[in-house]
Amino acid sequence: MSPEYEVVIGLEVHVELLTESKIFCSCPNRFGEAPNTNVCPVCLGLPGSLPVFNESVLELAVRASLALNCTVSSYSKFDRKNYFYPDLPKAYQVSQYDFPLAKEGFLDLLKDGRSIRKVRIERLHLEEDAGKLIHDQKESISYVDYNRCGVPLVEIVTAPDLRSPGEAHLFLDWLKKILLYTGVSDCKMEEGSLRCDANISLRPSGTETLGRKVEIKNMNSFRAVQKGLEYEVIRQKQILRAGGRVAMETRRWDEEKGVTAEMRGKEEAHDYRYFPEPDLPPLMLDENFLSRMKGELPELPEKRYLRFMESYGLSPYQAEIITSSKNLADFFEDTLLHYPHSQKVSNWLTGELFGLLKTSVKEIDDIPLTPLHLGELLKILDEGTLSSTLAKEVLEESFLSGKLPREIVQEKGLLQISGEKELLLIVEDVINNYPAAVKDYSDGNKKAVGFLVGQAMKQTRGQANPQVITELFKKRLGK
Amino acid sequence: MNLYEKTAYDAAMALEKKEVTSVELVESVLGRISEVEKNVKGFIHLIERETILEEAREIDRLRAKGQRSSILAGVPMALKDNMCTMGIPTTCASRILEDYRPPYNAHVTEKLQQAGTVLIGKANMDEFAMGSSTENSAFYPTHNPWDTNRVPGGSSGGSAALVAADEVFFSLGSDTGGSVRQPASLCGVVGLKPTYGLVSRYGLIAFASSLDQIGPLTKDVRDCAMVLEIIAGNDSRDSTSVPREKESYSSYLGRDIKGFKVAMPKEYFQEGIEEAVRESVMNAVVLCIKLGVEVEEVSMPHTSYALPCYYLVGTAEASSNLARYDGVQYGFRAPDQDNLIELYLKTRSQGFGSEVKRRIMLGTYALSSGYYDAYYLNSLKARTLIRQDFENVFQNYDLIITPTSPSPAFVRGERLDDPLTMYLSDIYTTTANLAGVPAISIPCGLADGLPVGLQIIGRPFDEGRMLQFCFALEKMLGFKGLKPKISADGVLKDVS
Ligand SMILES: [Zn+2]
Numbered sequence: 001m002s003p004e005y006e007v008v009i010g011l012e013v014h015v016e017l018l019t020e021s022k023i024f025c026s027c028p029n030r031f032g033e034a035p036n037t038n039v040c041p042v043c044l045g046l047p048g049s050l051p052v053f054n055e056s057v058l059e060l061a062v063r064a065s066l067a068l069n070c071t072v073s074s075y076s077k078f079d080r081k082n083y084f085y086p087d088l089p090k091a092y093q094v095s096q097y098d099f100p101l102a103k104e105g106f107l108d109l110l111k112d113g114r115s116i117r118k119v120r121i122e123r124l125h126l127e128e129d130a131g132k133l134i135h136d137q138k139e140s141i142s143y144v145d146y147n148r149c150g151v152p153l154v155e156i157v158t159a160p161d162l163r164s165p166g167e168a169h170l171f172l173d174w175l176k177k178i179l180l181y182t183g184v185s186d187c188k189m190e191e192g193s194l195r196c197d198a199n200i201s202l203r204p205s206g207t208e209t210l211g212r213k214v215e216i217k218n219m220n221s222f223r224a225v226q227k228g229l230e231y232e233v234i235r236q237k238q239i240l241r242a243g244g245r246v247a248m249e250t251r252r253w254d255e256e257k258g259v260t261a262e263m264r265g266k267e268e269a270h271d272y273r274y275f276p277e278p279d280l281p282p283l284m285l286d287e288n289f290l291s292r293m294k295g296e297l298p299e300l301p302e303k304r305y306l307r308f309m310e311s312y313g314l315s316p317y318q319a320e321i322i323t324s325s326k327n328l329a330d331f332f333e334d335t336l337l338h339y340p341h342s343q344k345v346s347n348w349l350t351g352e353l354f355g356l357l358k359t360s361v362k363e364i365d366d367i368p369l370t371p372l373h374l375g376e377l378l379k380i381l382d383e384g385t386l387s388s389t390l391a392k393e394v395l396e397e398s399f400l401s402g403k404l405p406r407e408i409v410q411e412k413g414l415l416q417i418s419g420e421k422e423l424l425l426i427v428e429d430v431i432n433n434y435p436a437a438v439k440d441y442s443d444g445n446k447k448a449v450g451f452l453v454g455q456a457m458k459q460t461r462g463q464a465n466p467q468v469i470t471e472l473f474k475k476r477l478g479k
Numbered sequence: 480m481n482l483y484e485k486t487a488y489d490a491a492m493a494l495e496k497k498e499v500t501s502v503e504l505v506e507s508v509l510g511r512i513s514e515v516e517k518n519v520k521g522f523i524h525l526i527e528r529e530t531i532l533e534e535a536r537e538i539d540r541l542r543a544k545g546q547r548s549s550i551l552a553g554v555p556m557a558l559k560d561n562m563c564t565m566g567i568p569t570t571c572a573s574r575i576l577e578d579y580r581p582p583y584n585a586h587v588t589e590k591l592q593q594a595g596t597v598l599i600g601k602a603n604m605d606e607f608a609m610g611s612s613t614e615n616s617a618f619y620p621t622h623n624p625w626d627t628n629r630v631p632g633g634s635s636g637g638s639a640a641l642v643a644a645d646e647v648f649f650s651l652g653s654d655t656g657g658s659v660r661q662p663a664s665l666c667g668v669v670g671l672k673p674t675y676g677l678v679s680r681y682g683l684i685a686f687a688s689s690l691d692q693i694g695p696l697t698k699d700v701r702d703c704a705m706v707l708e709i710i711a712g713n714d715s716r717d718s719t720s721v722p723r724e725k726e727s728y729s730s731y732l733g734r735d736i737k738g739f740k741v742a743m744p745k746e747y748f749q750e751g752i753e754e755a756v757r758e759s760v761m762n763a764v765v766l767c768i769k770l771g772v773e774v775e776e777v778s779m780p781h782t783s784y785a786l787p788c789y790y791l792v793g794t795a796e797a798s799s800n801l802a803r804y805d806g807v808q809y810g811f812r813a814p815d816q817d818n819l820i821e822l823y824l825k826t827r828s829q830g831f832g833s834e835v836k837r838r839i840m841l842g843t844y845a846l847s848s849g850y851y852d853a854y855y856l857n858s859l860k861a862r863t864l865i866r867q868d869f870e871n872v873f874q875n876y877d878l879i880i881t882p883t884s885p886s887p888a889f890v891r892g893e894r895l896d897d898p899l900t901m902y903l904s905d906i907y908t909t910t911a912n913l914a915g916v917p918a919i920s921i922p923c924g925l926a927d928g929l930p931v932g933l934q935i936i937g938r939p940f941d942e943g944r945m946l947q948f949c950f951a952l953e954k955m956l957g958f959k960g961l962k963p964k965i966s967a968d969g970v971l972k973d974v975s
Binding site: 041044045046047048049050051052053080082084086089090091092144146271273274275278279280281 | 561562563569571576579581582583585680681682683684685687688689715716717718719795796798799802803805807808809819823843846847848851855
């Protein structure tokens with residue numbers, strides 16, 4: 001019988017920081033400009049140019065470090081990582097080697113409302129991004145776009161603590177949430193502002209020694225990370241079960257073919273010849289700065305997720321959706337200030353409002369509808385003067401125009417008709433108009449009342465209170 | 480007296496008194512250049528005559544309106560060819576940058592431009608400032624104006640020779656291990672390496688970032704103070720530039736130096752020094768004492784580490800700084816390459832000269848895994864010890880006096896095949912770079928008709944008092960006024 005294997009995964013995540021300008025020059029930090037227009041002598045690495053550290057990079061990186069429970073070093077320094085590649089204009093990348101900005105943190109991996117694993121963060125360090133190569137297959141020419149050179153990055157390295165491709169995906173979900181919550185990065189994998197490489201090895205279950213690891217690159221979505229790792233688990237299992245040895249190598253995920261393929265062998269491993277960057281002084285952080293940064297940290301998604309379940313009685317599923325973004329969770333809690341029933345707010349938020357956001361392709365913070373609007377609408381609903389069908393219409397109107405629900409209801413005369421006198425007239429009217437249905441009912445088909453109520457609703461453009469009118473029909477026609 | 484023979488200060492005074500115009504100064508040096516440059520070969524690139532004259536005319540016009548941007552406005556000068564000049568070739572005397580024209584100006588270029596000085600051209604140098612004789616220029620060696628068979632020193636040999644030959648009134652050089660002071664010494668001019676961080680390195684094409692400093696090469700100490708005043712000062716574009724109040728270095732000149740305490744480290748007078756050099760320097764020491772200066776022998780025990788330490792730190796940084804010349808974005812690209820690796824190999828093999836390649840290899844080796852601790856890390860430790868030597872001495876002394884170079888100018892070709900002897904030319908100068916302290920070379924005499932330089936080293940940012948001391952000493956030394964007798968035929972004549 002072949003042994004069972006345990007999967008061991010570690011991730012290296014590169015995250016572009018959301019600063020105004022690049023890390024060592026004043027070029028704007030922007031995505032999507034025409035090639036080689038967003039550059040200057042410094043980020044082009046022209047002879048004689050020198051880097052100057054952009055202090056706002058530090059705030060974001062420290063925020064990320066604290067959010068990942070890392071110890072931020074009071075002393076860290078920059079080093080040069082030397083290697084030749086056309087997208088690296090200085091032929092070295094300014095990075096941090098033996099004194100990273102932060103180390104020894106963790107991320108609590110939550111699933112279904114509980115922690116399934118504490119993933120250790122080994123280090124978080126600062127570095128500059130490189131440019132981009134654009135290959136023209138037809139002409140077999142490569143071009144370089146230097147716009148991305150000098151975009152500030154943090155590299156986050158986890159310990160080999162993840163135990164399945166699914167956990168790797170989950171880790172990235174949470175990491176992304178944390179970075180979005182703290183405003184550190186926009187984490188757009190499709191724009192390359194979050195990139196992930198993975199190390200994976202297998203070992204016989206119950207053993208402690210790490211197996212021979214393989215690095216996987218070129219995974220361009222969280223799903224691709226999971227798929228690439230799943231493929232690799234199968235591949236490595238097959239090798240091991242056949243009594244083979246997994247080669248230590250870097251493999252490239254091929255999204256189209258759904259396989260990983262060898263990229264470069266270990267014999268070509270680089271000697272990066274790290275040494276202290278002489279053009280930049282070390283980074284010294286004082287306690288005041290660090291405690292200020294700690295104080296400014298918002299409530300983080302894991303905490304909020306657990307709190308929402310506990311305090312508001314939300315299901316893990318609801319809590320997860322609502323805390324998936326800080327703005328959404330804020331919206332939820334702000335709505336509760338106007339209307340305190342969390343379950344109803346959650347239902348409307350994740351139901352109707354999500355639907356509207358989805359069809360209009362908008363985010364919660366760029367619509368005119370505010371928590372006040374939603375709260376007011378739910379209050380009107382409770383008053384029993386508005387049908388839920390109409391409430392949905394009012395919500396949509398409010399969503400588009402930003403008008404308050406009461407205003408809309410009044411303007412359009414949408415208030416529910418509950419007065420018996422008024423409704424009785426309509427009941428009489430319907431009975432006169434639909435004698436067949438009346439007969440049907442009298443003959444014992446009690447379901448026919450539904451048809452009659454429907455007609456009454458139609459006549460009142462939905463304003464009739466359906467409960468009241470059903471009762472009236474029943475009374476009038478005799479049970 | 481020809482206009483070009485004047486010091487920068489005298490030329491500035493003549494401009495001030497309206498005795499001459501900038502155009503006349505330019506015409507004078509251009510005339511001088513056309514006469515002697517073919518024997519000096521101090522320039523790599525001369526700016527077009529009409530461009531220079533137009534600039535001079537503009538400065539004259541402004542001056543006539545009572546607007547002059549600095550005392551040196553209208554005075555012609557040269558820059559070492561590793562300082563970026565917008566749109567003007569900046570080659571580092573290397574094939575790999577032969578056609579390179581920077582899209583921006585170095586900080587010093589800007590400062591001199593704002594001061595209204597007139598750039599005549601870019602001075603020859605050892606390729607990427609690596610060398611002590613200017614023979615490593617990819618284009619041609621520069622000749623020493625005192626004896627055109629001899630080297631002017633290096634790496635700022637062009638900058639020094641141009642000033643010595645009166646082709647410009649002053650120039651800038653860069654000093655990584657003595658590259659301003661040693662050629663100043665060999666050419667009989669004044670050369671200063673300021674405190675690390677006093678002059679911005681922005682736009683100076685890096686050799687070794689933690690050692691490089693830009694400094695003036697001038698005809699006398701006063702000129703040196705004036706030029707330093709223009710180029711010194713904080714620059715936010717260089718993170719190693721030190722924020723400090725601007726100082727008036729000229730205001731130190733003429734003050735009494737009686738009571739100065741000067742240290743004479745014995746390690747700088749041991750084997751290897753030529754007798755004539757020692758004599759010249761000792762004469763100067765005697766003069767110091769006559770001026771009321773206290774001179775005492777001291778020991779700086781870690782001096783012998785300086786040269787190996789310098790060649791490790793310097794080459795390590797250089798191997799990284801010079802990696803960007805890969806033929807991809809700018810500069811020379813070797814023809815006929817089939818793939819990326821070939822592009823790199825051919826471009827760098829053909830584009831760099833042998834000394835540059837030697838140092839890139841040394842530095843790459845020193846940083847390689849397995850060797851890093853033994854070489855790079857140990858050299859950092861040695862550097863700390865050398866710095867401590869200076870700190871110790873400066874607790875009790877104001878200045879340190881040493882020779883600048885163990886020998887006067889040597890014959891061209893003599894040390895070319897012997898890099899180790901060549902490296903010894905820097906034996907007295909690398910310490911100041913490693914410690915980051917300011918050091919100046921002033922001419923102190925002649926040995927067989929060749930200038931000998933004296934080095935004065937000071938506390939960090941104590942350039943003012945260093946210059947005060949040198950100014951007083953210069954008067955007594957009696958070298959001032961001695962000129963190489965270079966002429967159109969380039970034959971060395973006796974110095975009268
Ligand atoms: Zn830039």
